[in-house]
Amino acid sequence: MRRSIPIALRQLVMVAMAVVSLYPIWFLLQTALKTNEQYTLSPTGLPSHPTLENLRQVILELPVPRWALNSAIVTVLSVSISTVIALLAAYAIVFSTMRFREALLRVNLGLMVIPPVALLIPMFVFMVDAGLINSLASVVIFYSGLMVPFAVFFFVNFFRQFPVELIDAATVDGASPLTTLRRVVLPISKAATFTLVIVNAIWVWNELLIALVFLQDENRRTLMAGLTLFQGRYATNEPLVLAGALVSILPVILVYVAGQRFFVRGLTAGIGK
Amino acid sequence: MWPYLFIAPALGAIGLVFVYPLVQVVRDSFYAGSTDTLTYVGTANYKNVVQDPVFRHSLLNNLKLLVTVPVMTALALLIAVMLNDRIRGWRQYQAIVFLPYILPATAIGLTFSYLLQRNGVLNTFLRDAGLGALAPDWLGSASWVVPAIGGVVVWQQLGFGVVVFTAALLALPAEVTEAARIDGAGWWQIQRRIHIPQIRRIVEFFVVLEAITVLSQVFNYVYVLTGGGPGNASSVLEFYIWKNGFSLGSVGTASTVSVILLALASVLIAIYMRLRARDAEV
Numbered sequence: 285m286r287r288s289i290p291i292a293l294r295q296l297v298m299v300a301m302a303v304v305s306l307y308p309i310w311f312l313l314q315t316a317l318k319t320n321e322q323y324t325l326s327p328t329g330l331p332s333h334p335t336l337e338n339l340r341q342v343i344l345e346l347p348v349p350r351w352a353l354n355s356a357i358v359t360v361l362s363v364s365i366s367t368v369i370a371l372l373a374a375y376a377i378v379f380s381t382m383r384f385r386e387a388l389l390r391v392n393l394g395l396m397v398i399p400p401v402a403l404l405i406p407m408f409v410f411m412v413d414a415g416l417i418n419s420l421a422s423v424v425i426f427y428s429g430l431m432v433p434f435a436v437f438f439f440v441n442f443f444r445q446f447p448v449e450l451i452d453a454a455t456v457d458g459a460s461p462l463t464t465l466r467r468v469v470l471p472i473s474k475a476a477t478f479t480l481v482i483v484n485a486i487w488v489w490n491e492l493l494i495a496l497v498f499l500q501d502e503n504r505r506t507l508m509a510g511l512t513l514f515q516g517r518y519a520t521n522e523p524l525v526l527a528g529a530l531v532s533i534l535p536v537i538l539v540y541v542a543g544q545r546f547f548v549r550g551l552t553a554g555i556g557k
Numbered sequence: 558m559w560p561y562l563f564i565a566p567a568l569g570a571i572g573l574v575f576v577y578p579l580v581q582v583v584r585d586s587f588y589a590g591s592t593d594t595l596t597y598v599g600t601a602n603y604k605n606v607v608q609d610p611v612f613r614h615s616l617l618n619n620l621k622l623l624v625t626v627p628v629m630t631a632l633a634l635l636i637a638v639m640l641n642d643r644i645r646g647w648r649q650y651q652a653i654v655f656l657p658y659i660l661p662a663t664a665i666g667l668t669f670s671y672l673l674q675r676n677g678v679l680n681t682f683l684r685d686a687g688l689g690a691l692a693p694d695w696l697g698s699a700s701w702v703v704p705a706i707g708g709v710v711v712w713q714q715l716g717f718g719v720v721v722f723t724a725a726l727l728a729l730p731a732e733v734t735e736a737a738r739i740d741g742a743g744w745w746q747i748q749r750r751i752h753i754p755q756i757r758r759i760v761e762f763f764v765v766l767e768a769i770t771v772l773s774q775v776f777n778y779v780y781v782l783t784g785g786g787p788g789n790a791s792s793v794l795e796f797y798i799w800k801n802g803f804s805l806g807s808v809g810t811a812s813t814v815s816v817i818l819l820a821l822a823s824v825l826i827a828i829y830m831r832l833r834a835r836d837a838e839v
Contacts, residue, residue: 294644304712380560492780493776
């Protein structure tokens with residue numbers, strides 16, 4: 285092609301982009317494998333004698349496993365709850381002639397992009413009144429609700445591609461809506477559901493603000509909220525702090541590597557058609 | 558009857574987590590005092606807030622951070638049009654640039670808080686490259702801290718744009734490009750006149766979504782990178798809400814700023830809904 289950017293230059297741009305994207309992650313990894321002394325002497329150098337001491341300390345002596353467990357519990361519960369709620373709602377919206385469907389979808393669209401911080405203060409007061417502060421239930425409730433609009437939107441878009449005959453046939457056979465949903469719709473929605481679950485799970489796992497405010501008791505913190513404590517406590521031990529950070533990103537990277545195509549599809553669903 | 562039963566849990570969840578707090582936050586913005594002893598103060602909170610220099614500075618910082626949106630959009634478009642030519646390794650490049658986007662901002666923030674220290678990795682690199690004059694104390698200087706946070710935001714969000722734009726470009730019909738090429742259009746011309754106009758809608762969505770993100774979802778970066786400092790130099794609206802609500806115990810002030818943030822975001826939310834409605838018509 286004429287006047288295009290030469291191949292060599294493009295590869296150069298791409299390599300530069302890759303280095304910039306990966307270096308901070310590499311820095312996190314290599315620092316977590318250094319002793320504090322090594323890091324102080326050479327912050328950028330390769331770990332000459334890689335050590336698992338920081339990881340050992342983080343996992344065996346600090347409450348990181350407790351926090352990770354809290355994060356896992358919160359993630360599993362809130363993603364499951366929101367997915368089930370959204371499945372039912374989307375099914376009703378797409379496969380029934382219920383009134384106000386369009387109005388509902390329109391409102392739902394706006395809710396998808398409401399900044400959670402605007403809801404934070406009243407939800408906090410609500411949780412205090414309900415006696416749920418410092419209980420994992422508080423964040424599970426908030427996260428579940430926050431994820432519902434996007435999940436509904438996601439399933440509605442997906443269900444609309446279904447041939448209606450499929451549902452009609454099941455209904456004629458006398459299947460109840462719940463049975464049709466379970467026996468007909470769900471089996472062909474596995475990939476889509478999986479996509480949504482992955483995207484939402486990552487969002488919950490990564491969330492900080494709400495967890496920080498609702499779970500103040502040290503043992504009740506999620507991993508992200510717990511990690512922020514490290515920063516102040518171990519300010520002069522960067523490798524230890526980054527070992528904690530490493531534990532927090534490992535599950536995300538594993539999920540990413542295992543299900544990359546689901547990721548891309550799910551995260552781009554809020555854009556385009 | 559069954560559709561209403563199916564939709565009831567969703568309505569319940571939305572009622573509790575969206576409708577109730579939205580009504581309550583507006584109401585609370587007219588009250589002052591702690592949670593137990595709230596007194597009605599009319600619009601006093603609003604008057605106080607807009608005169609508070611920290612609030613103004615926080616708002617200004619959010620507006621400054623909006624500059625990251627055109628930057629990341631332009632960069633993502635440039636990378637996407639190159640990937641669209643399916644240069645060798647394009648899938649791998651795409652996977653790499655997308656990786657930062659999914660990582661927890663907390664871990665990212667901790668990492669960058671070390672990389673951007675006065676004698677951190679970035680400045681060491683700059684000094685070694687003879688660019689010592691361009692090596693400020695990124696997070697400790699009132700004038701550099703917001704651009705530094707903006708840089709981290711671009712670093713993390715860029716991959717989202719690249720993936721979205723590349724997917725849209727790859728879906729374009731080849732005939733139009735081919736016809737333009739036969740007519741003698743050059744590479745840049747094809748990108749500017751043919752490719753990018755065709756994915757304009759996607760670009761618009763991206764810009765609106767990222768503007769909402771930068772306006773209302775950067776707490777994580779600020780909290781971990783700087784804690785709002787030095788002084789209040791890097792405070793943003795979210796941080797101001799958090800600080801007033803949970804550190805200073807001023808529910809009224811925090812609610813007032815929540816309402817202001819919501820009002821600003823609602824302009825963008827309205828644009829987003831319009832874009833959606835437009836897309837649904839096609």
